[in-house]
Amino acid sequence: MKRVFVCRLGILLKALNMFRGEIFAYPLFLQKELHAATNAHFYCTDIACRYWPYLEKVAISMPELGSLLQMSPFLSVMHAKAHSTKCEIVWSGRPLDGAGTTAGEEVEMMNSYLSRCALTTKYMTKSAGNDMPTVHAIGWNLWKQISLHLSLSSRYIKTVRRTEMANKKLEDLCSELGCPENRVLEWVRDVRLWATDDSIHTSCSSQHALQHSIERFLVCIRKKQVCIITLTATRFIICGERN
Ligand SMILES: [Zn+2]
Structure with missing residues (x-):
């Protein structure tokens, strides 16, 4: 089993072999390595709501990890649907400035691609079986870099369209309910307050x-x-x- 970190463009940044199943120490190690190398601002994962309190606890006993808390965590969009409504509201990446329309599911594409290796690596020796995913990961990154101009322009067009649609929807909703836009923002604040208040x-x-x-x-x-x-x-x- 592997844990992988990808950037928003789906390019594989780091990966490791997991020897003890799913424990928080693995993403913590990768986050520490990447934070030092890239100074990334956002941290998106399907378990942000459980991982972040763990990180806060670890940072108390290991102050050198405190800088990791400067990152903004949020839940990946589809995985968040499986969490409670309050959790989805509190940990959603939608209201974060700069997170944009990031789905946070890019790592699933990488997993889906690498899972094909399992069909052949299970018949290989351990050393060859370990090398094969690395070769495929290099190929994946190369393919992503070659097609970067296409994916970026397509994402830009989609984001502009989505922004226009969201603005239009908000305007329609405001006129339908007969309320000013700042009232809607108040409702958004109320919902977030409700979600955070236990x-x-x-x-x-x-x-x-x-x-x-x-x-x-x-x-x-x-x-x-x-x-x-x-x-x-x-x-x-x-x-x-x-x-
Ligand atoms: Zn949750």
């Missing part, structure tokens, strides 16, 4: 705690419902284009 449940009576719990589940169900409708609509559009 004190309500511990300080309230059992009846209030139950009420808040029901509200939380209701928000979660509504959100999943919207997500399913949006995904289904997108699928229909794709099917329509193909036909």
Whole structure:
């Protein structure tokens, strides 16, 4: 098993062989190595909500790792759907300036590509089996670099379109609800406050705690419902284009 780090463009930066299964020390080591080499600003992973408290705890006993906390962590978009609604809101990368429309799933493309090696490496000796993924990783990076101008321009066009669509959607929503845009921003702040505030449940009576719990589940169900409708609509559009 391998843990890999890729940049936003999908280029493999570092990888290691895992000998003890999934433990936080592996991403911590890679983060430390990369932070020293690249001074990256964002840290996106599918377990940001669990990894970051671990890093904060480790940084107390090992102050030399404190600089890693300057990075901005966020959850990858699709993996976040499997987390709780509050977690998704708190750890989402969407409101972070500079994170843009990063999906954070680039590492899955790399994993999918490298997983093909498993078909052949399982019949090889250990040394050859270890070298094969490295050769493929070099090939992957070369291919990414050669096609960089195409992927960057395509991403730029997509991002501009998405920004226009999001602005239009916000304008339509504001006019439909008859409220100014700053009111929407207030609602966004309220939702983030609701997501970060856990004190309500511990300080309230059992009846209030139950009420808040029901509200939380209701928000979660509504959100999943919207997500399913949006995904289904997108699928229909794709099917329509193909036909
Ligand atoms: Zn989570």
